[in-house]
Structure formats: C-alpha cells, structure tokens
Amino acid sequence: METIAVIDFETTGLAPEQGARATEIAVALVRDGRVVDRYQSLMNAGVRVPSFIQDLTGITNAMIRQAPPAARVMAEAAAFVGTCPLVAHNASFDRKFWDAELDRIGLGRTRGQAFACSMLVARRLLPDAPNHKLGTLASFLGLPAAGRSHRAQADADMAASLTLYLEQEIQRRFGLPVVSHALLMALQKAPRTRLQTCVERFVAVSA
DNA sequence: TGCCAGGCCCTCTTTAGGGCCTT
Numbered sequence: 348m349e350t351i352a353v354i355d356f357e358t359t360g361l362a363p364e365q366g367a368r369a370t371e372i373a374v375a376l377v378r379d380g381r382v383v384d385r386y387q388s389l390m391n392a393g394v395r396v397p398s399f400i401q402d403l404t405g406i407t408n409a410m411i412r413q414a415p416p417a418a419r420v421m422a423e424a425a426a427f428v429g430t431c432p433l434v435a436h437n438a439s440f441d442r443k444f445w446d447a448e449l450d451r452i453g454l455g456r457t458r459g460q461a462f463a464c465s466m467l468v469a470r471r472l473l474p475d476a477p478n479h480k481l482g483t484l485a486s487f488l489g490l491p492a493a494g495r496s497h498r499a500q501a502d503a504d505m506a507a508s509l510t511l512y513l514e515q516e517i518q519r520r521f522g523l524p525v526v527s528h529a530l531l532m533a534l535q536k537a538p539r540t541r542l543q544t545c546v547e548r549f550v551a552v553s554a
Numbered sequence: 555t556g557c558c559a560g561g562c563c564c565t566c567t568t569t570a571g572g573g574c575c576t577t
Contacts, residue, residue, distance in 0.1 A: 437574090
C-alpha cells in the first residue's frame with residue numbers, strides 16, 4: 348500500500364527567492380486511509396521572524412533561537428519522508444521551500460518524487476466550497492480539529508485529513524477501489540469539466 | 555519599518571486583468 352507524505356511549512360515570508368526561510372516543518376505520513384506517523388520541528392535558519400508572521404503563526408524569535416539548526420531539521424525531515432510522494436495544500440508554495448531548504452544542504456537536486464496539491468484537487472472536486480483555504484475546507488467538510496492553525500503540525504494534519512477525504516470522494520464518485528498519488532497528480536491538472544475522462548484515461552493507461 | 559512571488563484559473567478572455575492561495 349502506497350505511503351504519502353503530507354507536509355506543511357511555516358516560513359518568514361512567501362518566497363525563498365526573496366530571502367524567506369522556513370521556521371517550522373511538519374510531515375504526516377498517510378497510509379491505508381489514516382495518518383500512520385508524524386514528524387515536526389521548529390528550525391533556526393538564523394533569520395528574524397517578521398512581527399506579522401509572529402502574529403500569524405505564534406512562532407516567535409525566542410522560539411526560533413532555541414530551535415535546532417535548519418540544516419539538521421531538514422536532513423531529518425528528508426530522511427523521514429524518504430522516497431514517499433508528497434502532498435501539500437497549495438503545493439507550489441511548500442515545494443519551493445522544500446527544494447530551497449534542501450538545496451542549501453546539498454540535497455535539493457535529489458528529489459525524485461512528485462508534489463501533489465490538495466488545493467488544486469479540491470477546487471475540482473469541491474467547486475461549491477465557500478473558498479479553498481485549508482481551514483475553510485476543513486470546516487466545510489467537518490474534518491477533525493487539528494489544533495492551532497498556521498502551525499505546521501496542525502496544518503499538515505488538516506491537509507492529511509483533506510487528502511484522505513478527497514481520495515474517498517474520488518473513489519466514491521468514479522467507482523475506484525483505490526486512489527494513487529499519481530491519480531491525484533493527473534486530476535489536479537485536468538479541466539474541471541473533464542474529470543471523468545481524466546480518470547478513465549488514467550485507469551486505462553495504468554491497467 | 556515596509557516591502558516582496560508566482561502558478562492557477564475565471565472571465566466583462568485569448569493582443570489581459572485580477573482574484574485566489576500559501577507565510
């Protein structure tokens with residue numbers, strides 16, 4: 348059975364190209380329809396956390412000063428994830444930080460697995476949701492409360508619950524016995540009006 | 555102190571603009 352790694356970063360800003368660094372990472376490993384293991388750590392990248400981000404996340408400069416070095420944390424996170432395919436909510440954001448932080452420790456060019464995006468899949472499967480923010484979708488779907496939002500573990504757990512819900516919805520809607528990470532990747536790029544065709548083609552090619 | 559990005563996706567579109575989503 349496939350294991351998927353759902354990850355979430357807290358950072359000092361929106362873009363590593365602009366100097367933003369990760370402050371916290373959490374990973375939830377999902378297998379057989381449930382979270383089977385977790386990794387979480389604050390990390391010290393030697394940068395100050397802007398006050399706006401401290402207000403948003405609750406992660407203070409004092410907390411970062413006491414955290415282990417970013418290099419050690421990212422090495423641990425990469426080892427924890429291994430070769431599992433990845434999922435994040437708005438994956439384009441987390442993918443940038445995953446690659447940039449690992450690149451700093453010489454592991455950035457080794458990522459072989461793909462990043463699926465729970466937000467892109469949710470936009471296709473749940474067009475009637477009020478919006479597609481992680482917290483809104485969790486409330487809209489009645490997913491279990493996961494703790495303080497905008498902290499990495501709570502958001503990774505929420506994204507994991509959302510991913511499991513989306514997989515179950517794909518199974519139900521298209522009559523599939525199992526939903527792979529590769530199918531999530533295919534669906535997140537499919538035109539919203541052609542999801543059925545996308546699934547049929549995926550099943551035919553995979554057979 | 556204040557500011558910053560970028561891919562996706564819709565529409566009053568495609569020779570573009572702007573909202574969404576992540577911190």
